[in-house]
Amino acid sequence: MIRIANGQGFWGDWLEAPVRLVELGPLDYLTLDYLAEVTMAILEKQKRRNPELGYARDFPPLIGRLAPKLRETGVRVLANAGGLNPHACAREVLRLAPGLKVAVVSGDDVTARIPGFVAKGHAMRNIDTGEPLENVVDRILSASAYLGAFPLAEALAAGADVVISGRCADAALVLAPMLARFGWRPDEWDRLAAGIVAGHIIECGAQATGGNCQVDWRSIPDLAEIGYPIVEMDPSGDFTVTKHAGTGGRVDSRTVKEQLLYEIGDPRRYITPDVVADFTSFAVTDEAPDRVRVSGVRGAPRTDFLKLSINYSAGWKATGLLTYTWPDALEKAQAADRIVRARLERLGLAFDEVHTEYLGHSACHGPAAHAVADPAEVQVRIGVRGQDRAAVDRFTRELIPLVLSGPPGATGYGDGRPEVREVVAYWPALIPRDEIEPRVEVVS
Numbered sequence: 469m470i471r472i473a474n475g476q477g478f479w480g481d482w483l484e485a486p487v488r489l490v491e492l493g494p495l496d497y498l499t500l501d502y503l504a505e506v507t508m509a510i511l512e513k514q515k516r517r518n519p520e521l522g523y524a525r526d527f528p529p530l531i532g533r534l535a536p537k538l539r540e541t542g543v544r545v546l547a548n549a550g551g552l553n554p555h556a557c558a559r560e561v562l563r564l565a566p567g568l569k570v571a572v573v574s575g576d577d578v579t580a581r582i583p584g585f586v587a588k589g590h591a592m593r594n595i596d597t598g599e600p601l602e603n604v605v606d607r608i609l610s611a612s613a614y615l616g617a618f619p620l621a622e623a624l625a626a627g628a629d630v631v632i633s634g635r636c637a638d639a640a641l642v643l644a645p646m647l648a649r650f651g652w653r654p655d656e657w658d659r660l661a662a663g664i665v666a667g668h669i670i671e672c673g674a675q676a677t678g679g680n681c682q683v684d685w686r687s688i689p690d691l692a693e694i695g696y697p698i699v700e701m702d703p704s705g706d707f708t709v710t711k712h713a714g715t716g717g718r719v720d721s722r723t724v725k726e727q728l729l730y731e732i733g734d735p736r737r738y739i740t741p742d743v744v745a746d747f748t749s750f751a752v753t754d755e756a757p758d759r760v761r762v763s764g765v766r767g768a769p770r771t772d773f774l775k776l777s778i779n780y781s782a783g784w785k786a787t788g789l790l791t792y793t794w795p796d797a798l799e800k801a802q803a804a805d806r807i808v809r810a811r812l813e814r815l816g817l818a819f820d821e822v823h824t825e826y827l828g829h830s831a832c833h834g835p836a837a838h839a840v841a842d843p844a845e846v847q848v849r850i851g852v853r854g855q856d857r858a859a860v861d862r863f864t865r866e867l868i869p870l871v872l873s874g875p876p877g878a879t880g881y882g883d884g885r886p887e888v889r890e891v892v893a894y895w896p897a898l899i900p901r902d903e904i905e906p907r908v909e910v911v912s
Contacts, residue, residue: 470649472642472666473698476500476547477673479507479524485673485696486530490537492712495698496649499641500547501671502527508635509779509892511551512610522553523560531630532564538629539567546620546631546641552577552610554634558911561630568912571628573619575906576612576635578776578899585899592776592897601897607780609892613899614775616741617663618654619906620644626910635777637740639667642699650703654742661745661767662705664738668745669709669727669762670697676709676727678717683726690716706763708755719758728752737768741775741901744768773898782893783820784860787851788867791880794844798829800875801848807874808850811866819854819863847880853891861888 473495475486479502486498502524515522527549531538538545550557554572561570578585582605585592592601612635621644623631631644643663646652652659669676676697678688688694695715701707711719728747732738735747749766792800805824812822825831827847829840852863864885871878 469700469702470496470645471698471700472497472499472645472670473696474499474501474642474670474673475696476502477671477675478502478504479526481673483526483530487534488715489696489698489712490534490541490543492715495541495543497645498543498545499670500527500545500549501638501641501673502547502549503551503635503638505777505894508551508610508612508777509894511553512779512892513890515552516609520553520556523551523557524549527557528560528564531561531568535565535568544624544629544631544645546624546633546644548633548636548638548641550574550632550634552612552634554632555911558632561632562912565630568629569627569910570630570632570912571623571626571908571910573615573623573631573633573636573906573908575619575904576615576633577610578613578904579608579611582608582611585903590899590903592778592899595896595898601778601895604780604895607782609779609781611776611778613904614741614777615904615906616640617643617647618742619908621647622908623910624648626908628910637742638671639664639740640742642667642670643742646701655769657743657767657769658765659705659767660743662707662762662765663701664740664743664745664767665728665747665750665762665765666699666701666707666709668730668732668738669724670699672727672730673697674717675730676723677711677719678723681723681726683722688716688718692716705765706761709760709762710758713758719760721752721754721760724752724760724762739771741770743770772901774901774904776897776899778895778897779892780895782891783853783855784857784888785851785853785891786860786864786886786888787849788864788886789847789849789880790867790870790878791845791847792875793877793879795842797843797846797877798826800877801826801829801846803875804848804870804878805850807870808866812863815862817859817862818856819852819859821853823851823853825849857888864888
């Protein structure tokens with residue numbers, strides 16, 4: 469049996485979680501999942517400003533902080549913190565934690581190869597809309613393929629203490645130690661699927677241990693000290709989900725099942741680079757307090773394709789906020805929206821979209837929101853998006869004047885005019901897997 473914990477569910481997660489996981493009890497592997505589609509867009513912008521960036525900058529200082537304990541315990545770390553610049557990330561890790569053996573898994577960044585893929589006839593249609601990539605090919609900023617677990621396992625087999633990858637499937641970080649330790653074959657579909665299910669359960673960190681829990685959330689104990697999830701995996705493919713004793717939160721079949729439903733699409737065909745997992749095939753049972761057993765996972769052969777995550781430039785945007793106070797807060801906020809829209813129209817400014825939300829009234833749930841007759845305050849958030857940066861910039865000068873020339877009771881304008889930002893849009897596509905060549909390099 470091996471114990472694998474996940475201490476980050478996204479870039480920006482609790483900085484103390486991975487430290488506590490390593491310090492509070494026995495572990496074999498620590499995984500850290502930093503990347504989401506929006507994260508890749510953020511990293512791309514950072515790398516354009518500075519070629520030495522493009523990775524999760526929280527990660528190297530964390531490894532520097534953990535390094536003495538990693539050496540003492542032998543815990544090995546796998547992270548996709550490399551983003552769009554895994555080698556730069558590895559260099560910073562080595563600077564802050566000298567003496568650790570670091571491996572980089574790359575080959576996911578295919579930005580420079582997109583014209584060649586197009587020349588070969590790969591349409592790379594948008595999975596959601598069906599549009600061909602040629603519609604945006606001249607505006608592509610970055611393109612990354614989702615790698616699987618086998619290159620990560622190869623890095624572990626090379627003796628790496630820390631494995632840094634770019635874009636890989638989230639659950640692959642958790643499956644990789646099982647491949648390295650148990651020697652599972654590439655065609656052991658049920659075991660591979662079990663590793664993917666385990667990875668999916670813990671990939672969002674404390675979301676499996678009571679965080680963001682929709683079922684009786686008030687009863688979740690001590691969220692301030694919430695424990696992050698640990699998988700105890702057997703060579704057979706059956707496993708237990710748990711957390712360190714004495715930490716907050718809760719692990720039971722309800723918290724685990726909530727996480728199982730996260731972003732799965734067709735539950736009978738959860739497609740990953742390594743295997744297609746059947747989320748309807750297995751049993752989830754409460755074994756003991758804070759221990760949930762998962763058994764009987766079934767899988768099917770992997771597909772011939774890998775997913776591409778493509779970012780492209782889609783114009784400019786700006787979003788501004790004003791707060792209106794009681795009485796008549798909502799009426800004032802709605803009047804402010806009408807005034808701004810009328811002034812934009814008189815200026816002849818055209819946008820792809822103008823969008824308004826009323827925070828405190830209906831921003832989250834829209835028409836399904838619970839009606840409040842006269843809220844104490846309402847924030848009006850108005851945003852525009854378009855191809856003309858000058859028009860977007862002109863919009864940013866139309867909200868603050870309402871403080872004196874609009875409805876009474878405006879506040880919350882201390883930050884001044886909103887900032888104009890580039891819109892980086894997401895384009896999901898497929899590419900034949902034989903076009904992608906993962907590389908493993910030990911850099912120390």
